[in-house]
Amino acid sequence: MKAQKMNRREMLRLMALTGAGLATAAYVAPVAASQSHTFEAPNVAPPSAEKVSLRLMVMDYDENMKPDTQAVVDAFNASQDEIELKLEVVSWGQGHDILVTQISGGHPPDLCNVSAQWLGEWDAIGEVLPLDDLLSKEFLANFQPSSIKAFTNKKGQLVGMPYFLDPRAMFYRKDLFDAKGLNPPETWDDVIAAGKALHNPPDMIGYGQTFSAKSDALDYWWYAWFGVIGGDGNLSIWKEDGRSRLAEPEAIEATQWCVDLTQKYKITNEDYTTAGRDEELQPLFYAGKLSMLITGCWFPTLLKKNAPDLVYGLTMPPVKKAGMKPATGFWPDAMIIFKQTKYPKHAAKVLEFLFNKENRLAFAKQRGVIPERIDVGMDPEYAVSDIEKFFVKSLETAHNVYETPWPETYYQTLQLGFEVEVARAVAGEITAEEACKTSAAMIDAANGF
Amino acid sequence: MTAIAEEIVSDPALSARGNIWRSIARELKENHFPYLLLIPSILCFIALVIYPLASTIIGAFSKTDTVGRAVEFGALLNFRELVRDRYILNITIQTAIFVFGSVALTVVLSLPLALILNQRFPGAALARALLLMPWAAPLAISAMTWRWIFHDQLGALNYVLNTLNITQARIAWLSDPVLAFICVIFVEVWSSIPFMTIMFLAGLQSIPPHIYDAAKMDGANAWHEFWDMTLPQLKRITTIVTLLSIIWAFRSFNVIWPMTQGNPFFRTDNSVTYLYKLAFRSLSFGEGYALAFATFVFLLIFSVVYTRVLRSEEG
Amino acid sequence: MQRIQWFKWLSLVLYGIPMLLILVFPFIVMVSTSFKTLEEVSQIPPTFIPRNATLENYREVWNIIPLAAHFRNSFLLGVGETFLIMVLGVPAAYALARFRFAGRQPYLIFLLVTQMFPAIVVVLGVFRVVVALGLLNNLAVVAATAASFSLAFCIWLLVGYFSAIPPEIEEAAMMDGDSRLGAMIKMTLPLSWPGLVAVGVFAFMDGWNEFLFSLTFISNEEMMPLTVGLFRFISRFQIQWHHLMTGSLLATVVAVALFMTVQDKLTRGMLAISEK
Known part of the structure; x- marks a missing residue:
């Protein structure tokens, strides 16, 4: 009996000591991490003559998402010599958890397509970059006003580009x-x-x-x-x-x-x-x-x-x-830029490329999704079948289920x-x-x- | 026989001393060889394990943001929320049934299988290969396959039952709360049998053959041979493997989640899938950490009691 | 003797074979599905023998995802984890089995503690560590992480095996002029070969099946193991069952085949040593 008592006390003491040590360690690390990201000057100039490396993460809608998006990324990398864009493809079922882990670990991708629901979650804790100052008015004028409104937050900031509209x-x-x-x-x-x-x-x-x-x-x-x-x-x-x-x-x-x-x-x-x-x-x-x-x-x-x-x-x-x-209604997805990115302006350039007419037309045809660019919707190459016409028309009055402003x-x-x-x-x-x-x-x- | 269990409970070399750090320091000078052998594993734990465990514990006592970062000290707030949770009592009961049910079934079903596979018969190698398959397949995907098999219309199970004329009904296996819970336990057992059987096989192979010789001379029958000789020899490995299996079953996620996600209405959730919903779906990470911590405390007490009970059984 | 033979066959037929059938049932479904076209996959009632059997899936899976690279990575994880567990675990288990020293019991309990937290919350912390070390997209780190979270079981199991071997055997060897380490390698390890093989199998399977850490630490598709790579067949609105089943079947069969050859060699080698 005596021996057992001693054991318990020793074990508790050991646990308490280790616990205290770890507690200090565990608190120091995240604080250091969050500080470094708060005080980092936005848009640091990249080391001269070196390309800026950006991560684009996409959630897959179907088996062809990877090759289709890789083609767009390759075209982007070939079109300029300032940015090196890297593609990561993630399964939808795992996307939310991976992003949570990466945001919390201080290592989110620069750009990612996310459900409007997740966008709401992360905008509420200031992890999503507002796009108003980064994208020109002329560029935004190309999009269905309702689709832009769908991603405008409580403060009136545009926080995501409509990527996948699904009436x-x-x-x-x-x-x-x-x-x-x-x-x-x-x-x-x-x-x-x-x-x-x-x-x-x-x-x-x-x-x-x-x-x-x-x-x-x-x-x-x-x-x-x-x-x-x-x-x-x-x-x-x-x-x-x-x-x-x-x-x-x-x-x-x-x-x-x-x-x-x-x-x-x-x-x-x-x-x-x-x-x-x-x-x-x-x-x-x-x-x-x-x-x-x-x-x-x-x-x-x-x-x-x-x-x-x-x-x-x-x-x-x-x-x-x-x-x-x-x-009817739609449960939209958006392409967003995470606030932790070091190169917001470069990321915005990627965004403009992804959302040019050619790429969005290709995307709409590949996925069977309803275009958010007005010119794509009117393009004779797009709306060929009655089915597509039906959905384009239904989008005009469709309700955004996540709403604006959405509750957190x-x-x-x-x-x-x-x-x-x-x-x-x-x-x-x-x-x-x-x-x-x-x-x-x-x-x-x-x-x- | 339960060597480890026994030693954990009373280690005379240790209990004689008062302060563990002082005695470690003293022993390091006198007898440093065992400590040298421990260093590689300790380094590994320091680098990769200790911080994540500590930050989980700290998270349990903190207010957290929607991506799981501890924001400020929250005392027992998370635990209070957890106790108020409408489903927590059901989840606790389900977890207990899930863990102890599946581990007990696994042990009971694996031992005979190991005894059979330990014999020589034509096709023994093939049988062992088949045994390994559930273990070698990615669990998340095989659990999804099971879900598909259990589907009332698309699934292979109803098709087999209908063809064999056992029933003509198309049973929706995963829609009835009780049936779904049984299915989930079944797949958990299915996925753990290979591991358990392999461990029993290893145990059987390490029994020195000569202990049976004396018995044969005494004319003992097969049952006595099993009961009086084989089983006691397996006891050590069984205690260790069962203890670990219980601990693992408490963290079992990749069976329930792909199969039912806890549906219908939280009736097939265990503590981990519920914790996952709390943390990653409801974004109440603090509550999730608190549930993890509560499970940890329970398991720690359980492990100590487990080893102690075994010790007292030994007399 | 006659009676034992009879009992053996009866138990095999009544218990062994039905059990094995249940264990492989999903794989029968996998085999059947792997020969189906996408159209036939969602047919009701399902067919066990495909009407239009095709080998197309076995050709396609290699092109849709980098399956060969996934195989290589899974294999590396399996081997890497086995190696790490042996290097880290065997000495630790030996120390814990043979010596009585201060801190021994707390360490054994601490080992259990590392098993008591669900991986899905722990991974948040591990990710922070790996980012801080700048070691993302590194298979060795995945293997090391997986190994450190599996070490506990391996050490506990080996402690059991080592302490069952009487220390006198080693002492005899040391009398003959061997060092402590030499005696351990020459006497104790060969005598506990079933335990070592069991731990080896466990470690390999654990690495081969590693999922969560790879998913979290590896974003480069060429570096993903099978468990993560196969998820490409589960897209948002549809599971590509025909491809998924083909891929998982290949993964399973290769792992089992690998294991059978290695186990055979290992067992024979160990037997040879212990009989010397």
Whole structure:
């Protein structure tokens, strides 16, 4: 017994001593790191005759992202002899964590394409460089005003360039709808009628939806919300004073619609709490086992590759009642410059090159994404098919889900809080009203009300 | 038999002295050979391990920004938030079931496998190669493959069950909270069996063959041979491997995350995936660090108790 | 004797074979998928034997990502970590097993402590260290980091093996004029070969499967190991299952083949030494 007591004391003492030593070490290091970056003069002149080396990190949208972007980077490096641009390609699923680690370690890339959600997070802690002084008015005049507005922060600074705009639409199996004489799913009643006629598991699922905090959070709830509010209404989920609108009757109605699709009409997939839109729902559509799915403008490109023979139609997300103006939204990505960069002016040069007409036209065609440059959108080389025309038109009125100014707590409160509550409501654990009211209270509390 | 466990608990050479630093200093002069042997590993820890561990601990007691940097001293703030968290109790229970369930199953399933593979039979080499496959595959990707296998429509599992006429239902394995939790534990066990079996095999091979000779002369049967001779010989390696496996299971991330991300509604989360959500998704890094620290404290106590219980069992 | 034989076969058929089947089940799916076209991948119900089997994937994966370089890097990580763990771990384990000295127990406990923090938060701190040292994009640093976080298990395991060997054996060798180090190398190491092989396998697999540190410290694609490189097949809106499965299958098979040859040689060599 005695021996054991001694041991414990010794161990504690050892731990305390090491702990104290480490504590000092651990505090000194980050402080030193943050100081060095605060006091560094911006835009240090590069050592003479040497090229400035800049890092461009891109998150991949598809397998060709690396070769396509490498070609742009090579063209840039060949076009001037001042800057050496280096490309790093990162998988979307890992991008956020890598950037967090690099920002926190004092080593972020100079430029990177990020989700507007992340942009909000890092702009709030002053890690994103405002672009207003770096880019000329003439250059910015080339872009859709709404796309520029989407990345203007609370202080009125432009903090990112629109890189990937992805309005959403309803994809439905036109062949099956025509065979049964069904209306295109433009209203909720259409969806119910079509779902009842076509849903026949496991051979055919009527309507696809998921609330699993995967992909873009909460998108299937947003589609219901678009349907309730309509294109003429106020699509913001925030009140003027910054409180959440989730407890309002419209939000409860939207949630109830998601619940009813599964619980009352029983026309959805069964894995609505775990499925990923990209991992399971889209493949289900390729397999010809899903008759209605709302997803983004990248989907036609994928359909062409995965299921070239599938006959499908496109409409706006369905509205609650016939006669309402439909609405849609987009979850945009931006190209940003990190504030920790040593060469802001050089980074801005890269930005101007990446966003010239030629490169953006190529990007729009490669990714099937909707152009943010006005001249690209009007270029005869771009809008050739009806699908592309449809999405270009829908972008004019699409709602930016992250909004401007976006609340800094978007991710935390909406994704982890509300989405779980909606999932529980759809699974029948709680009512739609409970889900909305609990979440609204939680979000308001998190925002300091 | 549990040599290490025993020695940790009471090391007479050490407990006789009062101040550990003074005694280390004294011994360094008299008997420096063991310290020399430790130097390479100590240097490695100083360079790469100590700072990250310390900064995690400090983060637990600090206010942090959205990229995980400690901004100012926050005392117990993070722990208070953690205790108030609506899901933390469920997460704790789930973690306990996940860790102890998966480790116990792994041990129970691996030992017979090791005994079988330790024999000579045609195709033994192939069997060992197959055994290694789950270990040799990148875990994150094989867990994603499992998720695909478990899917109700696209998955191979329902296809196999339907073809063999076991059931005609298309079961959504990962959508039901209980079923999903079982699946997650299953894949965790699947991924740990090769390691555990290899360790048991190494243990079996290090049993000197002559201990069986005497038994054979006494006419002991196979069961007694296993129970009275093989098992005690394996005990040392089992204690070490199990202890480490438990500690590792507490940090197991690459099974749950690719498979379910904790869905449906946090029912398949363990402490690490929840911690990841707190830190990297909710951006409450401080709370994440606090959860890591709480787990650490638990594991430290657990390890000490574990070794002590073993000691008292030995008498 | 008859009865034991009978029992052996029964256990093999009733337990061994079903277990192995479950263990390789995902790899059967991988093999099947690796011969499919992208179109056939998302077919319902899934097919086990592809209708239009193609070898195209096995050709394409090498061009889409620098797979050969990934193989080389994974191999280097595996070998590098094994080497580091042996160099750092064997002496430490020997000291902890053979000697009683002040600080011994705290060190053993400290080793466990290094295992008690989840890698996903620890990596933030390690990244800071590596940036401060200016050693990003360096495979040796990845191997060293991975090794230092795996050292604990290896030392603990080896302590177990070393302390099971009676010190008298070494003392006898020292009587014959060997130094302490010589006695350890000549007597103790060969006698604990199963432990050393186990630790070697563990270290190699740990390096081969290293993911988080490579992901964080390496941005140059040519220097990434397989675990990170294969993620290029998981793009934002779609998983390229046919390529991903082909790549992972190749990675797994090569690792196992490598292991089998090395283990065979190692085991024979060690046996030869210990029987001398």
